[in-house]
Amino acid sequence: MKARQKRLILVVAGVALLGGAVALVLSAFQQNLVFFHTPTEVAEGKAPQGRTFRIGGMVEDGSIKRDADGITVRFAITDTARSIPVAYKGPLPDLFKEGKGAVVQGALGADGQFAATEVLAKHDENYMPPEAQDAIDQAHKTAATVSQ
Template sequence: MKSRHKKLALIGGALAIIGIIAALVLNALNSNIALYISPTDVAEGKAPQGKAFRIGGLVKEGSLQRQADGVTIAFVVTDTAKDMTVHYKGILPDLFKEGKGVVAQGKMAADGTFTASEVLAKHDENYMPPEAAKAVGDAQAKSAGAEKPKASY
């Protein structure tokens, strides 16, 4: 093999290895992406089936139910337009409270509830995750728009 052919083979091999590494990295990143979905979007069927995603909003007042084992919890997340029941097994964050902002990551269960693998609570009295604040604002705008009668001329 000539020196020129050896160089071309080496460059081709290096490019192939770089391509394989890039494909593996992109595949790993794609499988770890968790999209944010509001309860209204879930009710409209926009939630990915079989994939993890995040749902956020406010914890509905009076919805928190703890099981006897102390770690199994059910609560309702609302964006003020639609509600979604969330089941979680684990220790909730210290700042988790009813009526406050929350984001839960997990998957939809067969019974239409959301099974969370992670629950994140707000970290400040006035803070709500941006996605949750937007979802609540959008839901309130939709419901306000639905209540107003349309003008006819």
């Protein structure tokens, strides 16, 4: 085998290895990508079915209920225009309360209930994720337009 053929084989093998590495990185990135949706977007069917995503908004007043098992908590997340029922198994953050901001991560079931795997509570009165604040502002504008 000539030196030129050996170099060509090495270059082709290097390009193949690089392509494989890029494919693995992109695959891992795609699997860990989590999108944010508002309750209105979820209610309108714009959220993915069977994939993990986040919903942000306010915990609806009077919606927190504990199941008989004491582990499962059911509540609703709202952007003041629409509400999405959420079921979560596990301990809730200390700052999780009705009327306060929260972001939940999980997947939407076929029954329309959001099965949360993680609940994040707003850490103080002045902070809300920008997407959640935008969603609430949009909902207020929509409600004002509809009521006129």
